[in-house]
Amino acid sequence: MIGSCEHERFRRVIDGAASFVLVSHINPDGDAIGSEIGLARFLRGRGKAVRIVNQDPLPDGLGFLATAEDRFETYDATLHDPLLAAAERVVLVDNSAPDRLGRMEPAMLSCAGRTLCIDHHPTRNAPWAESIVDEDASATTAVVYELVRACGWEPDRAAAQALYVGLATDTGFFRFASSTAHAHAIAADLLRLGVDPATTYQRLHERNAEAYLRLLGHALVGLRIDGEGQVASVQITRATLAALGAEQVDPTDILNVLLTLDGVKVALLFRELGDWRVKVSLRSKGSLDVHRLAAEFGGGGHRNASGIVLSRAIGAAVDLVVGRASALLGSAP
Numbered sequence: 001m002i003g004s005c006e007h008e009r010f011r012r013v014i015d016g017a018a019s020f021v022l023v024s025h026i027n028p029d030g031d032a033i034g035s036e037i038g039l040a041r042f043l044r045g046r047g048k049a050v051r052i053v054n055q056d057p058l059p060d061g062l063g064f065l066a067t068a069e070d071r072f073e074t075y076d077a078t079l080h081d082p083l084l085a086a087a088e089r090v091v092l093v094d095n096s097a098p099d100r101l102g103r104m105e106p107a108m109l110s111c112a113g114r115t116l117c118i119d120h121h122p123t124r125n126a127p128w129a130e131s132i133v134d135e136d137a138s139a140t141t142a143v144v145y146e147l148v149r150a151c152g153w154e155p156d157r158a159a160a161q162a163l164y165v166g167l168a169t170d171t172g173f174f175r176f177a178s179s180t181a182h183a184h185a186i187a188a189d190l191l192r193l194g195v196d197p198a199t200t201y202q203r204l205h206e207r208n209a210e211a212y213l214r215l216l217g218h219a220l221v222g223l224r225i226d227g228e229g230q231v232a233s234v235q236i237t238r239a240t241l242a243a244l245g246a247e248q249v250d251p252t253d254i255l256n257v258l259l260t261l262d263g264v265k266v267a268l269l270f271r272e273l274g275d276w277r278v279k280v281s282l283r284s285k286g287s288l289d290v291h292r293l294a295a296e297f298g299g300g301g302h303r304n305a306s307g308i309v310l311s312r313a314i315g316a317a318v319d320l321v322v323g324r325a326s327a328l329l330g331s332a333p
Helices: 004-015 030-045 060-065 077-086 102-110 140-150 157-170 181-192 197-205 210-221 238-244 254-258 290-296 314-331
Strands: 019-023 049-054 072-074 089-093 115-119 130-133 224-226 231-236 266-274 277-284 305-311
Touching: 004 130, 004 140, 019 030, 019 077, 030 049, 030 060, 030 089, 030 140, 030 157, 049 077, 060 157, 060 197, 077 102, 115 140, 130 140, 140 157, 140 181, 157 181, 157 197, 210 231, 210 238, 210 254, 224 314, 231 254, 231 314, 238 266, 254 266, 254 277, 266 314, 277 290, 277 314, 290 305, 290 314, 305 314
Parallel strands: 019 049, 019 089, 049 072, 089 115, 115 130, 231 266
Antiparallel strands: 224 231, 266 277, 277 305
């Protein structure tokens, strides 16, 4: 939990500005979107002008969170660089690393002196004027929840729904080791405010597109097992995505399927991005720290969920990271 100093810093930032732009990382997930919506609704309740701008659009699967007020803008340098330059304050959520801002990185660095970062990831290369980071928090939405609650604000139902989605998705619906007693206490309060957990789960995880199921099947056909049965990996090429009409599909849920394999402790998903780049998503069980592995390659995230982008052919990326994952298992307690 964050302390009184962070609460006071947050109040000072909020009280000292009338206009805000909220920003998160590339390919925003439930925690990023939930944090932005929860914070935006709080700020509007305080009479502030708020815009939400991300490099990438609101994912289809999270569209149900956004009300008419919660307009998500996709970054366009011509339109949004002047907006960022004019904003009294910029708030960066669920990310502290400039290189995870994609095309927005130059514009964000130019206003770093007016940027407040709210996050729960380990910080690296963080140039922001002020940061409120709790690495022990289950999700950034948990940090946002604490901050707005400390200001005496009770989230409305839409904000509660968004905050719950961020908390639930980042904890694997409370399956991961990050599901602390405090996370459950926050969830209980959000349920009191009107969130329906069963409906939320259905809207998030029981509306798979046909393209996702075909992609899942194709990926599993190429399943690779290493590390004496403890490392499971799959790879997805751009050609496969095109052939299956799955270019817009988020494949990361495939990792949860891999972790159901008996004996598997580390799951790896390799996705070809083009231009000799490969995105590697890593998941692990228990105390096994894949963040340590990701950091070796300039990536980041959490102990049980991290990511890397490598500049190499997908086959070489698979051999490299699988090898290091197997070595990590050999040194794990």
